[in-house]
Amino acid sequence: MPHKNDAPPKFFSRLFKWFCKEEYFLELQGDLQEEFSENLSEHGYPIAARLYKKEVLKMIRPSVLKKVKLSNNQNFSAMFRINAKLALRNLFKHKLYTFINVGGLAISLAVCMLILLYVQSETSYDNYHPNKDRLYRVALDRFYPDHTSHYAVTPYSMAEQAAIDFPEVEAFCRIFPGFGINVTYENETFLENDLRAADKNFFDLFGIKLLSGSKSELFNVQNAVILSESTALKYFGQDEAVGKILKSDLGDLIVTGIAEDTPENTHFEFDLLINLELLTFLQANFVNFSVHNYLLLKEGVDPELINKKYVDLVEQYAAGQIERNQKISFEEFKASGNGYNYFLQPVTDIHLKSQLEAEFEANGNITYIYIFLSIAVFIVALAAVNFINLATARSTERAKEVGIRKVLGSEKKQLISQFLIESIFVSLAGMLIAVGLVFLITPAFNGFTDKSILLSNFTTATNIGILTIFSLVLGGIAGIYPAFVLSSFQPVVVLKGKMIHSKNGAWIRNGLVVFQFFISIVLICSTLIVGQQMRYMQDRNLGFEKDNVLVIERAFSVPDMETFKTEVGKIPGVNGMGAASAMPGTGNYFGASFRLQGVNESIALNCVVFADDFQETMQMDVLAGRSFSKEFQDTLSLMLNESAVRALGIQGDPVGQSVVNVQGGNNPGGDVVYQVAGVVKDYNYKSLHTEITPMAIFSAESAFGGNVGNLALKIDPNQAASIVESIREIWREQAPNQTYVYSFLDDSLLELYEAEKKSGDLFLVFTGIAIWIACIGLFGLATFIIGSRIKEIGVRKVLGATSARVVFLLMSDFNKLIFIAVLLAIPAAIWVMGQWLEGFAYRINMIDTWISFVIGGVVSLAVAWLTVSYHSIKAAMSNPVKNLRTE
Amino acid sequence: MKGTHLGEFQEVVLLVILSLDSNAYGVTIKQEIMNKVNRDISRGALHTALSRLEEKGFITSEQGEAHEDRGGRRKRYYTVTNTGLTALHEARSLRDELWSQIPKIKLYPGYGK
Structure with a gap:
């Protein structure tokens, strides 16, 4: 023991x-x-x-608990009632203060709750799978001589072999990410983009519920398909779906089951799930990244152990294949800087901690969760600070009340309890309003964040209890300092009418204001820097023209491309077109191995296929040689980007060099030799989060030519709508049963930064709220400070000071505070935003963000002046006689 | 009515005390309820029920011996009073009567076919 x-x-x-x-x-x-x-x-x-x-x-129940003895006073409940009544009266008497206090608190608590709801929904991803603690995905760090790529997809046999060789593995499942297919039922065709293929035990490993169909028989036939509930509804309405046949690009599919719609908190989703066996192009393999591999480990197995074992597995199974492909030994291959590091990711971590290539969907980011959580804490802290500030600021007004109470025999304890009850009232009221606000805002918030948070899931007894306790604690904490300050007044002093000048309290109040402005300025600067980075990404020269490009997706559906292009070319406003296998930023690239002729070692390049006019349409720069064109026979021509020229180690003029596409053991026909026709200037073919990596471009006339599925049109922006409609007509004529899908390139590129844009917008809202709350606090403090100097102002004016001079004097006190806040905020903001910018391969320099700090400082100063000016101008303009007479 | 009403859980507790005979104290009652009725109740919940029953006069209690396992603290043994027995009988006969009034066909669907 x-x-x-x-x-x-x-x-x-x-x-x-x-x-x-x-x-x-x-x-x-x-x-x-x-x-x-x-x-x-x-x-x-x-x-x-x-x-x-x-x-x-x-045991905490009435029959066991001691009778509560909070006070020795027998009339405790009477006291409590009177105190409560007094608190309410006081709150109603000073409506402005109550409004500021309760309102500020309510808004900040509402924001805090929304953030918590958001965080809750983000952290709940994949937490419903039956053995989620033991379920892992196999991911890969692939080291290349010049860079490292991180993949979510791994070779087809990676999990299978592990399940065979490692006794620690209980089960495995593969999911193939899929592609878009046309699906027809009774003459109605839909394009289905969320098609996945999986192994038979998919529904054992993942907690998605099966609504109909028998679990053991789902994948008994090769062409089985399981539909999501809403997909089944789309095709079959209320009719029985199981047993029906859907026609598709993959042949007839038999519906064997219906599953619930994939819960939103899953790192993937599917509308159609087909049998992995149907995709015969997926073959036993240890080097080509094709599927998401999942492993269910046995109870108590450390994933690190499997990571280690994978090193041997690569040596044992992949090395041979690599050697055949590369024609060098695996040792040489590793020595030249290549390597595979397979590792397991807990399934529950994928959504927030995994940003690999070929994820199912854009994942969330744990950094944002931390940032939002700290903002939630700060905003509540700001409101609590206000509370303290306003309460102490009002002490001048309440001094007499306290004096009289003390003279009449109030104990300090009773006074403290009275003030605490008051502040708890405020915080309870704030909480109530906040909950109301959350209910009002949630629909809009859901729309904004693309979530479907259901509040009814959260209205549990526990949560209500937590909120109540939290508001009691908050009220207690915020009320405790003012309660002690107020109750410690000397009755003789305050009743004589002397003003309270508590020097000790000054630094606390000033410190609180500095703290509030510190937070606000950090937020302002961060928001501005986020904006700068977003603008930078939009304005950056990507190496191609992204504006006014209309993309016809799935152009391979058209039977005769040439006729289609001729027809489209006749539409007024279309100024050129070209097709490619992948559009920059959005497309999928395939990998192939190349080596320079005469060199043994080959490297993997991302590959894309361009048809003749694509480079010209996209206005990409050709640095050397030529682009593909009709005048040339381009079956064996290749273009490279600058990085690829460097990566292949080409010396001198790259044009005309022979480059070998290594086929390895898979292709008996052997390697294919291509001539480099031209070099394209590096363009950002992926999002700006990643650096430009080496790329090879095949011609549409080459063996890979069938892939050109995206037709890019350079169009006149003023006629965009009519062009889209005209093409729809042509499409309907030429490809009647196919879905017409189009997009604008600049929109698609913007979507890459959707997460950043949303966070930026949220930042903006939070900043606004933080500034507002800080201003309320400052307003309260100004009331207090100027109120206590009103006689001094009177004397100054009598002695000849001008109103302007007095205003200046009063303002200068606050300038100091703001200045300190700015000084503290700059390093904090630099640190926080430095972390954020790390996530971008192409980012603004920190030094260029100085303008954000200048603006942040000036804005906060201006806001502070505006807030204080009301009181200071009023005080400066007032008649000095009035202020001096009251003695 | 309120004074003599016997709640369902209280009825269970009474029966368990009776079945435990002279060994009915907190821990044994709780375990018996777990084992026989398959209800996992907290000691606190049991305390509430016991003190209600005692208030109503259905049970009495007396101090028992101390034991080292209990940190040297005494047990409190519970016994059912005659009032308690009467209340149990009443509850049972009330229930029997209700049962007897239900047509058999409702209780056993398929009866008589």
């Missing part, structure tokens, strides 16, 4: 003794202890202790 004396948890024993009625204590504690020792011998200390704690907590 790990525990010393095997006694029940001490704290809980004491707690129990503290709250249990004395007459029952001996019996109950005896019973609990007896049970504890029994559990101890049966289940060991941890379980016994846990059960004991649970029992103690369940």
